[in-house]
Amino acid sequence: METGTPESRSRPIKEEKDICLLYEPPSPYLDLMTKALVGSPRAGRCSVGRKSKACLPPHDPYNSFLRRFGDDWPPYGYTMIGIERLQSFMSAINEVNRNHVLGAIMEFGVWRGGAMIMAAAMQKERGTNRDLYLFDAFGPVGGNSYDTLHGLGRRNTYVWR
Numbered sequence: 001m002e003t004g005t006p007e008s009r010s011r012p013i014k015e016e017k018d019i020c021l022l023y024e025p026p027s028p029y030l031d032l033m034t035k036a037l038v039g040s041p042r043a044g045r046c047s048v049g050r051k052s053k054a055c056l057p058p059h060d061p062y063n064s065f066l067r068r069f070g071d072d073w074p075p076y077g078y079t080m081i082g083i084e085r086l087q088s089f090m091s092a093i094n095e096v097n098r099n100h101v102l103g104a105i106m107e108f109g110v111w112r113g114g115a116m117i118m119a120a121a122m123q124k125e126r127g128t129n130r131d132l133y134l135f136d137a138f139g140p141v142g143g144n145s146y147d148t149l150h151g152l153g154r155r156n157t158y159v160w161r
C-alpha cells in the first residue's frame with residue numbers, strides 16, 4: 001500500500017515547467033535507464049528516518065511516491081534523487097546541448113553515481129562528448145560528517161578548506 005503523499009510535493013504546473021527547462025519524453029533506452037538507476041525493478045525502500053541502517057534488510061515496502069521525488073533512501077538502484085529530479089537533471093543536460101553551451105558536467109556528491117551514469121547514457125545516445133567529473137567525500141569531511149551537518153541544519157553552509 002502506498003503511503004506518504006504530502007500535498008506540498010507535486011510536479012510544477014505546465015506553464016511553469018515550460019518557462020524553466022524543457023521536458024523531453026525519454027527514449028525507451030533512457031526510460032529503462034531511469035528505472036534501473038532509481039531502483040524500481042527490484043523495488044524495496046528504506047525510510048529516511050532510519051538512515052544509519054538504511055540498507056539492511058528487511059526493507060520497507062516500495063513506495064513509488066517517495067521514489068518519484070527522491071524522498072527515501074533506496075536500497076537498490078544508483079541514485080537517491082528520484083525520477084522527477086533525475087528528469088530535471090536530464091532536462092538541464094538537454095538545455096546546454098540545445099544551446100551549444102561548451103563545457104563539462106560535474107557533480108559534487110555522487111553517492112552511487114546514478115545521476116552521472118544517466119549523463120553518460122545520454123552522451124552515448126546523443127553522440128555528445130562532454131567530460132564528466134564526479135566528486136564525493138565518501139565519508140566524514142574535516143571531522144564533520146554529512147549527516148551531522150544535515151542534522152544541524154547546516155547542510156549547505158559548510159566550507160571545507
Ligand SMILES: C[S@@+](CC[C@H](N)C(=O)[O-])C[C@H]1O[C@@H](n2cnc3c(N)ncnc32)[C@H](O)[C@@H]1O
Nearest residue numbers: 079080081109110111115136137138139141146
Ligand atoms: C544526497 S547524496 C547525493 C545523491 C546523488 N547526487 C545521487 O544522485 O544519488 C550526498 C552525497 O554527497 C556526499 N558529500 C557530502 N558532503 C560532502 C562534501 N563536503 N564533499 C564531497 N562530498 C560530500 C556524500 O558522501 C553523498 O554521497
